[in-house]
Amino acid sequence: MPVTLESFHHALGRGELAAVYLLAGEEPLLLQEAADALRARARALGFGQREILDVDARFDWNELARAGASLSLFASRRLIELRLPTGRADRDGAAAIGEWCKSPAADTVLLILASEWSKKHEIAWVREVERAGVYLWIKPPRVDQLPAWIRTRMRARGFAPDEDAVALLASRAEGNLLAIAQEIDKLAMLREGGRVTAAELEALDADNALFDVFKLTDAAFAGDAARALRVLAGLRGEGEELIPMLGWLVTQLELALRLASADDFNAAARAEYNFWEAKQKLFAAALKRAGRGPAHWERCVAWCARIDRMAKGRVVDDSGKAIGDAWQELERLLVAIAQPRAMTALNAAA
Numbered sequence: 001m002p003v004t005l006e007s008f009h010h011a012l013g014r015g016e017l018a019a020v021y022l023l024a025g026e027e028p029l030l031l032q033e034a035a036d037a038l039r040a041r042a043r044a045l046g047f048g049q050r051e052i053l054d055v056d057a058r059f060d061w062n063e064l065a066r067a068g069a070s071l072s073l074f075a076s077r078r079l080i081e082l083r084l085p086t087g088r089a090d091r092d093g094a095a096a097i098g099e100w101c102k103s104p105a106a107d108t109v110l111l112i113l114a115s116e117w118s119k120k121h122e123i124a125w126v127r128e129v130e131r132a133g134v135y136l137w138i139k140p141p142r143v144d145q146l147p148a149w150i151r152t153r154m155r156a157r158g159f160a161p162d163e164d165a166v167a168l169l170a171s172r173a174e175g176n177l178l179a180i181a182q183e184i185d186k187l188a189m190l191r192e193g194g195r196v197t198a199a200e201l202e203a204l205d206a207d208n209a210l211f212d213v214f215k216l217t218d219a220a221f222a223g224d225a226a227r228a229l230r231v232l233a234g235l236r237g238e239g240e241e242l243i244p245m246l247g248w249l250v251t252q253l254e255l256a257l258r259l260a261s262a263d264d265f266n267a268a269a270r271a272e273y274n275f276w277e278a279k280q281k282l283f284a285a286a287l288k289r290a291g292r293g294p295a296h297w298e299r300c301v302a303w304c305a306r307i308d309r310m311a312k313g314r315v316v317d318d319s320g321k322a323i324g325d326a327w328q329e330l331e332r333l334l335v336a337i338a339q340p341r342a343m344t345a346l347n348a349a350a
Helices: 005-012 028-044 062-069 091-102 124-132 146-156 163-173 177-190 198-207 213-221 225-237 242-261 265-272 277-290 295-311 326-338 342-349
Strands: 020-024 047-054 077-083 108-114 134-137 159-161 194-196
Touching: 005 028, 005 134, 020 028, 020 124, 028 047, 028 077, 028 108, 028 177, 047 062, 062 077, 062 091, 091 124, 124 134, 146 159, 146 163, 146 177, 159 163, 159 177, 163 177, 163 198, 177 198, 213 225, 213 242, 213 277, 213 326, 225 326, 242 265, 242 277, 242 295, 242 326, 265 277, 295 326
Parallel strands: 020 108, 020 134, 047 077, 077 108, 159 194
Antiparallel strands: none
16 A cells, blocks of 8 residues: 555655655645655755656666666765656566666665556556555545645644635635645745735735636636636736746646546546546536547647747758747647637648
8 A cells, every 4th residue: 555645754754765766646736745855855865866767658668777777976875766757667667667676776766756647557566666665646635635735734834824714725726736835825925924814815816916827727628718818918928938837738638638538537537636526527518629539639739749849949940940939829729728629720720
């Protein structure tokens, strides 16, 4: 069985690190914070070198063994991060991880990070990790657990929220932990700790009515193209960078793609992704507009990849000159997400 998030953080403060860690889960804030806590503890214990291995379709799993066998000229202790986005290792990958777990490299910690995870991922190599180290499946708090999570996070920043303030934060973000964390961080920048009421949070929101990327994706998935474009214009006007917001959009599109491919949408939304009712309805309506199957969402994900290349100047003409307007392409994509029937016309006009 995987350890809990609470026991993971508690154990980090005591003694040495385990030889291998698997941190997995689809809640980006909690996954990032757990990984950051492990990195910080490793630095405190003298792990002065950090090596990152990104696993993709062309990854050579011999790299893991070579990384473990190599010697560092700069640090005697090392942290190796194996980033496994899909959470799936092929036969070679499973064998490589299994071999590492049987014979861990000296003075080295292996951290495996997976941002997609479900019960289907818990196969033999995961059990090898459990035997050799620590396996943490990070799940977002359930609806009934969210108020306690909000109170704990606010108290850590010195705030004492009343029940209405907690309820307001929970309902406003609909379970999006990153959005809640940002609201708390914004409050901390504007005032010192102490009692917080719902009325104060309402006023804060009115006085700082900056558009955010969560509203952008919600508008697009809700089918409101006009609002999505207004939000995008607001984000651009506030100086937001395109690529970070594109990253959040990709996560939502990939989620829609997985749900469109699921045998039972409702079961997947509740059991695997712990959707709030409002978010479940949002995605259900978006998938219905797009028609049956994952084809529309596959095209949208591919479109994001093109926008990313365009923003980095990697879409060029025959002479090698960068072409295209990434912001304009993002506008077109948002319209296609909101109004899937418009995608054919938009592609024809491109």
